[in-house]
Amino acid sequence: MNRRKIWETLRPYVMILPAMLAILCFVIYPVFYLLKLSFYKYNLLNKAKSKFVGVDNYEQLFAKDEFYTALTNTVWYTIATVSLTMLIALLLALWINQKKGKKINALLQAGIFTPHIISIVSIALVWMLLMDPNHGILNFLLKLVGLPPSKWLQSSSTSMMSVILVSIWHGVGYYALIILAALKSVPPTIYEAAALDNASRFKTFYKITLPMISPQLFFILIIMTIGSFKVFDTVRIMTGGGPNNSTSTLVYHIYEYRSNNLGYASATGIVLMVIIAILTFVYFRMLSKKIHYQ
Amino acid sequence: MASIEFKKVTKSFGDSTVIEDLDLMIEDGKFTVLVGPSGCGKTTLLRMIAGLDPQTSGAVLIDGKDVSHTAPGQRGVALVFQNYAIYPTMSVRENIEFGLKNNKVSKEERKELVESISATVGLSDYLDRKPSTLSGGQRQRVALARAMVKKPAVFLMDEPLSNLDAKLRVHMRIELIELHKKLGSTFVYVTHDQVEAMSMADTIVLMNKGEIQQEASPDTIYREPNNLFTAQFVGVPPMNTAPLGKDGASFGFRPESAALTRSATDAWFQYKGVIMTREMLGSETIYHVKGDRYTFMIKCYEDLFAVDEPVYVGVPADKLFFFGADEKRIAKNAPGYQAYLDWLRRQVDE
Ligand SMILES: Nc1ncnc2c1ncn2[C@@H]1O[C@H](COP(=O)(O)OP(=O)(O)OP(=O)(O)O)[C@@H](O)[C@H]1O
Ligand SMILES: [Mg+2]
Numbered sequence: 288m289n290r291r292k293i294w295e296t297l298r299p300y301v302m303i304l305p306a307m308l309a310i311l312c313f314v315i316y317p318v319f320y321l322l323k324l325s326f327y328k329y330n331l332l333n334k335a336k337s338k339f340v341g342v343d344n345y346e347q348l349f350a351k352d353e354f355y356t357a358l359t360n361t362v363w364y365t366i367a368t369v370s371l372t373m374l375i376a377l378l379l380a381l382w383i384n385q386k387k388g389k390k391i392n393a394l395l396q397a398g399i400f401t402p403h404i405i406s407i408v409s410i411a412l413v414w415m416l417l418m419d420p421n422h423g424i425l426n427f428l429l430k431l432v433g434l435p436p437s438k439w440l441q442s443s444s445t446s447m448m449s450v451i452l453v454s455i456w457h458g459v460g461y462y463a464l465i466i467l468a469a470l471k472s473v474p475p476t477i478y479e480a481a482a483l484d485n486a487s488r489f490k491t492f493y494k495i496t497l498p499m500i501s502p503q504l505f506f507i508l509i510i511m512t513i514g515s516f517k518v519f520d521t522v523r524i525m526t527g528g529g530p531n532n533s534t535s536t537l538v539y540h541i542y543e544y545r546s547n548n549l550g551y552a553s554a555t556g557i558v559l560m561v562i563i564a565i566l567t568f569v570y571f572r573m574l575s576k577k578i579h580y581q
Numbered sequence: 582m583a584s585i586e587f588k589k590v591t592k593s594f595g596d597s598t599v600i601e602d603l604d605l606m607i608e609d610g611k612f613t614v615l616v617g618p619s620g621c622g623k624t625t626l627l628r629m630i631a632g633l634d635p636q637t638s639g640a641v642l643i644d645g646k647d648v649s650h651t652a653p654g655q656r657g658v659a660l661v662f663q664n665y666a667i668y669p670t671m672s673v674r675e676n677i678e679f680g681l682k683n684n685k686v687s688k689e690e691r692k693e694l695v696e697s698i699s700a701t702v703g704l705s706d707y708l709d710r711k712p713s714t715l716s717g718g719q720r721q722r723v724a725l726a727r728a729m730v731k732k733p734a735v736f737l738m739d740e741p742l743s744n745l746d747a748k749l750r751v752h753m754r755i756e757l758i759e760l761h762k763k764l765g766s767t768f769v770y771v772t773h774d775q776v777e778a779m780s781m782a783d784t785i786v787l788m789n790k791g792e793i794q795q796e797a798s799p800d801t802i803y804r805e806p807n808n809l810f811t812a813q814f815v816g817v818p819p820m821n822t823a824p825l826g827k828d829g830a831s832f833g834f835r836p837e838s839a840a841l842t843r844s845a846t847d848a849w850f851q852y853k854g855v856i857m858t859r860e861m862l863g864s865e866t867i868y869h870v871k872g873d874r875y876t877f878m879i880k881c882y883e884d885l886f887a888v889d890e891p892v893y894v895g896v897p898a899d900k901l902f903f904f905g906a907d908e909k910r911i912a913k914n915a916p917g918y919q920a921y922l923d924w925l926r927r928q929v930d931e
Contacts, residue, residue, distance in 0.1 A: 476666035479633045484680035484727075485654025494679070498670035579670040 318560075324553035331549060344554035354555070356532050357540040360447060364536060365515035367451045368458075373507060375459050380466035396467070399460030407457060411524040414453045415440065440526055443533035450521050450534055457521075462507050469500040501578045509570055516563050583644035583657065583734040583767055584609040585630055590639035592625055592791075599625050600791040602639070608784065609644075612761050612768045616778040617788035618814070623771040624663070626788075627737050630769065631660045643735065654683070658735040659728035663743065665720050667712045673699070673723050674708040680731045698730045701760075718749050729760070736761075738770045742777065754781060775815055779803070787811055809833075809908040818867060818878040820902070827924050829906035830917075836880040838900035841868065841892045848895030850925055852877070856890050870894055898922060 325344055330336040348354050383395050402410065417423050418439035426436040439449045473496065481491045497504075519538040522528060528535035528543070535543075537559050544552040585607040592600040599622050607613045615623045628634040629641055632653035640647050648656050659680075668676050674695055681691045699705045702722040712720055721741060728736060738757075742750045758781055761768050772778055778785050779799045787794045787802065787810075794814075795807040806812040812820040812833055822833035834850070845851060854872030866884040870877050870892060877894055886892060903911040903921045911918050 474664075474666065476662050476664060477668060479631075479653070480660075480662065480666040480668070480727075481679075482633065482653040483631060483658065483660050484731075485652075485683040486679065487683070490683060495668060495670070501670075 321553050321556055324550055325557050327550045329549040329553075331546060340550065344550045345558075347551060348554050348558065353532060353535065354540065357535045357537050360532075360534060361516055361518070361536045364447065364451060364454075364518055365512060368454050368515045368518075369508065369511045371451070372455050372459050372462060372511060373504070375455065376462035376466055376507070377504075379459065379463040380470055383463070383467055384470045396464060399463055401460070402457050403461040407520045408524060410457055411453060411521050414449075414456075415525055418449055441530060443529075443531045446526055446530060446533045450518075450525060453521055453525065454515075454518065458511070462511070465503055465507060466500060469503040470496070473499045498577075498579045502580055505570075505574055505578050508574075509567060512566060512570070513563055516559065516566075584642075585735060585767065585769070586642040586645075587626075587629075588640045588642065590629065590636045590641060592622070592629060592634070593637045598637075598791070603791070603793065605786065605793060605796070607767065607769060607786075609767055610765055611783040612758070612770065612781060613784045613786060614778040614782035615769065615771045615786050615788060616773065616775055616814075617794075619773055621788045622791040623773070623788060624739055625791075627660070627739055627769065627771055630656075630735065631658050631737055632656055633660075656735075657733055658737055659731050659733035660737040661721075661724045661728050661739065661741045663739040663741070665724040667720055667723050667727070669712055672709050672711055673704060673715070676712065676723055677726050677730050680727065684731070694730050698726045701729070702726045702756075717744050718753075721745065721753070725760075729764070732764075732766075734766055736764070736766050736768045738768070740772055741770075743772075743774075750777075757781065776817065779815070787814060789814075806902070806910060808910055809904045812902065812904070812910070818880070821875075821877045822904070823875045825903070825921060825925065826928060827921070830911075830921060831904045831908075832921065832925055833902045833904065834896045834900050836867065836878045838896055839877065839879050840895045841870070841879055841881055841886060842895060843890075843892060845893050846895045849898035849922070850894075850896040850901060852894045854892060854894060856886055856888050856892060859884075859886070859888050868892075901925070 326339060326341060327337050328340045328343070379399060383392060383399075386392055386395070417425050420426060420436065420438050420441055423439070425439065429436050437445050440446050477495060477499075478491065481495055486494070517538050518536050519542065522534050522536055522539045523542070526534040528539050537555065541552045541555045541559070544555070585605075587603050587605040590600060590603045590605075591598065603626075605626075615626060617623055625634065629636050630643070632648065632651060635649065640649055642648065643656060643658070668679065671679065677695050677698060678691055681694065686694070695708070696705070699708055702725055704719065704722050704726060707715060707719060712723060715723065721744070724741065728738075741757075742753050745753060754777065757768075757770075770781060779802075782799050784796065785799055785802050786796045789810050795802055795811045797805075802811060802815055806815065806820070809822060809831060813822060816835060818836050820833045820835055821839075822831050824830075825832045832850075840846075840848065845853075852870075852872055852875060854870040854875075854877070856868050857871045857876070858869040860867040860869075861884060864882065866881050868879045868881065868886060870879055879894060901922065903918060905911055905917070911921065
């Protein structure tokens with residue numbers, strides 16, 4: 288009897304043990320290891336020569352101009368990518384949702400989703416070709432409509448915009464599909480009720496559609512913010528942080544110090560983690576009241 | 582206050598025509614009930630009045646004006662949906678207020694209206710709740726309040742009571758009748774429950790397969806059904822009907838018009854059978870009587886017989902109905918009536 292009772296209390300813990308072990312090994316331990324590294328001057332060649340330096344790495348970090356450049360770049364990148372992707376995805380989803388033809392819809396959905404299944408490396412490479420100032424199609428098109436050509440990735444004033452453009456293009460279809468699914472789950476009779484209540488199109492959107500899809504929008508906002516703060520691949524391939532550090536982001540900054548100053552890179556990683564944690568927390572505090580869960 | 586008129590209205594979805602060339606006049610200020618079996622087009626008709634699914638051809642007139650090109654919100658109609666369609670993201674108050682806000686009703690007036698309507702339907706304590714925390718009956722009241730608060734000229738209801746339990750349904754039925762008396766607006770009420778139709782309606786419009794079978798008061802529909810379909814649809818249990826064996830005609834009588842006896846009587850129509858089942862419903866009992874040729878449902882107010890007992894079913898001449906081969910009822914003063922009556926008497930004698 289007693290043994291059975293013990294088993295009853297233990298059972299849930301035993302059940303989640305494998306998952307917890309995996310999380311412990313692959314999430315918790317690395318995070319703490321990263322934290323430890325950030326307090327060391329680490330020697331990759333000779334581990335024994337590594338030494339504890341306290342908050343030196345952090346002091347160094349907050350004194351570096353490059354870090355602030357990377358941080359500012361990342362913030363701008365995040366703001367632009369998240370807001371524009373969400374806006375375009377929402378508009379796309381609304382547009383597809385009000386289309387009646389089944390075949391056209393399937394085609395459109397497949398079309399906007401395709402960028403998501405292509406490797407970002409390939410996408411970045413193709414866009415680099417398109418954005419070539421001399422032979423690229425984009426400049427050719429600009430000239431065709433009579434606009435001045437752009438230097439795209441090769442000027443520090445347009446490089447960030449170009450990276451943002453590629454990121455949006457890559458992500459927008461995927462998020463549009465999530466929003467579309469949310470839109471489709473709104474019962475049509477609610478819209479009919481709104482029509483009978485003499486609601487204008489704007490009011491219907493603002494008071495009914497938007498609250499109904501708010502959980503999905505909130506999810507996208509958080510996922511995208513976190514993802515954008517960690518942007519790396521496009522930068523690595525398309526610009527290498529340049530020209531003149533104009534596209535250097537936090538993760539790219541970490542990457543640059545991966546071998547010659549591991550402790551410093553770790554400290555940057557910790558700072559990035561803290562920023563994302565704070566941001567997510569703020570989002571929840573600010574928005575959770577406005578989200579309507581069914 | 583408004584009358585509603587359908588003029589040669591046809592409604593198709595793709596290639597399937599649900600309603601064809603329908604003419605119907607719904608009177609101003611009346612409680613009209615649309616009734617019919619599932620899929621006969623009741624909801625479709627209601628949605629055409631509301632303008633949610635406009636007719637394919639023909640015209641719908643509200644208060645004499647063609648509203649074919651008027652938006653749903655401008656027609657002066659309110660609709661209570663079958664599934665309520667309450668805005669889930671808004672509180673009860675916001676739900677009720679939404680239409681008023683869109684119609685630019687001032688804040689004070691809005692407040693007053695919401696308070697008085699919510700008191701009427703008994704929602705005063707729930708105004709700041711979200712619909713997801715309400716019971717089915719309370720949600721239905723929200724839907725009703727949302728419709729009522731707009732003071733519509735036409736009040737459309739699509740099976741608003743179908744999700745409620747039997748007791749609450751009876752209660753709400755009475756409340757709706759009172760509401761109609763109080764508001765005096767035109768009510769169009771859809772149901773497939775004929776008890777509901779009989780108990781609430783000034784006028785019943787009975788439909789089948791997109792066609793109007795009969796349009797009359799509950800009393801007339803019950804006593805003078807136009808055709809076989811109406812006769813078989815109305816009443817619990819419905820009218821007993823059977824082929825007459827002449828000209829493809831049929832005869833029928835109400836379950837409560839027949840008398841059950843143990844020995845033969847001199848009733849005009851007499852039929853010998855055995856009681857197959859007995860349903861005791863409290864004040865009345867329904868017997869299922871089976872003979873060689875026919876089976877009948879008989880309603881008695883006294884519970885005198887047992888299962889397997891042989892009995893005589895007797896129906897007086899004036900309680901018999903006859904329907905022609907075209908399923909139309911043959912009136913008592915029509916030429917064929919007496920011949921059928923005599924034929925029926927002779928049939929059973931043999
Ligand atoms: N959007 C639609 N597309 C195609 N057919 C439809 C559509 N709406 C209704 N119908 C068809 O029209 C007919 C009438 O439907 P309607 O909803 O008016 O029935 P109803 O009388 O309200 O039935 P119930 O009592 O079951 O609610 C049905 O045969 C239905 O299949
Ligand atoms: Mg219906």
